[in-house]
Amino acid sequence: MQPHSFDLHQLNADLHCHSFVSDGTLSPSEVAARAAQHGVQLWSLTDHDELAGQAEASRAARELGLSYVGGVEISVTWAHETIHVVGLRIDSLNSALVAGLAKTRCGRERRAREIGERLGAIGIEGAYAGALARAGNPDLISRTHFARFLMETGVCSDMQEVFAKYLVAGKPGYVPMRWAGLDEAVNWITGAGGVAVIAHPGRYALSANEMDALLGEFKDHGGVGLEVITGSHTPNQYREYEEVAKRFGFLASRGSDFHDPVESRVEFGSLPALPRSLVPIWHDWF
Ligand code: AMP
Ligand code: MN
Ligand code: MN
Ligand code: MN
Numbered sequence: 131m132q133p134h135s136f137d138l139h140q141l142n143a144d145l146h147c148h149s150f151v152s153d154g155t156l157s158p159s160e161v162a163a164r165a166a167q168h169g170v171q172l173w174s175l176t177d178h179d180e181l182a183g184q185a186e187a188s189r190a191a192r193e194l195g196l197s198y199v200g201g202v203e204i205s206v207t208w209a210h211e212t213i214h215v216v217g218l219r220i221d222s223l224n225s226a227l228v229a230g231l232a233k234t235r236c237g238r239e240r241r242a243r244e245i246g247e248r249l250g251a252i253g254i255e256g257a258y259a260g261a262l263a264r265a266g267n268p269d270l271i272s273r274t275h276f277a278r279f280l281m282e283t284g285v286c287s288d289m290q291e292v293f294a295k296y297l298v299a300g301k302p303g304y305v306p307m308r309w310a311g312l313d314e315a316v317n318w319i320t321g322a323g324g325v326a327v328i329a330h331p332g333r334y335a336l337s338a339n340e341m342d343a344l345l346g347e348f349k350d351h352g353g354v355g356l357e358v359i360t361g362s363h364t365p366n367q368y369r370e371y372e373e374v375a376k377r378f379g380f381l382a383s384r385g386s387d388f389h390d391p392v393e394s395r396v397e398f399g400s401l402p403a404l405p406r407s408l409v410p411i412w413h414d415w416f
Contacts, residue, residue: 138413146174147385147386149175158175173187215329217315252302264279356380
């Protein structure tokens, strides 16, 4: 791959993004091309709870001369909060991982029908059909597909606004979900030869004590990484989670969380490098 003397911190790694296999809008090959075009050198496609894009992503990366590692972003329920755990360098054919993800996905259709009913009750018709048309597969319907329907039908003009008004806890289109357990997600990832990383820690509504409890449990289960530089963090949060990663001894990861050329706030390859004080999660991959 790369000569071993290169600067690991300067490697342009993007280890968190989505294709239309989950709630992104581009194909895995289109995502690969966009990542390469924007200077990414080490890439992982991490669709939500689904591995169907992995073969195409890996093939496209090879053709573009981009280093690729298998990836996934698993939805977890921990203490009434939804937490996302990214698995990197996984074997995407591992049967326990494949089965675990299928189990994690299986409540999406029922939830989506209920979101549709709840939106219908406040006068927004056709939301389930609209979200399904955008997702293509009932097992993969996410709130993002509802958000796109609500924007395209003029109910809202902005992604953040749609979520805040309709799709988060306490709002009319919110339906609670029970996702995978934290231990299950970490075990599926490590059992498939991968490393588990807590995605965008700054996004969770947890107190400082709860965050410490989450990270402690994650580490006890075998989790090793924390996303410090992500499109979901502000510069202050880069520094905050740099300290958290140091305190827990986590390896650090970096990813845009790209979903779509227009919706996504952060373009591939444009985030700052990882802080020098942290060890990149890819330190022993080359
Ligand atoms: P779901 O897995 O169906 O609950 O949908 C979660 C997805 O919705 C996330 O992966 C994000 O892509 C998106 N999302 C969640 N919250 C927001 C937000 N406040 N603004 C924009 N997108 C969001
Ligand atoms: Mn998403
Ligand atoms: Mn996420
Ligand atoms: Mn994501």
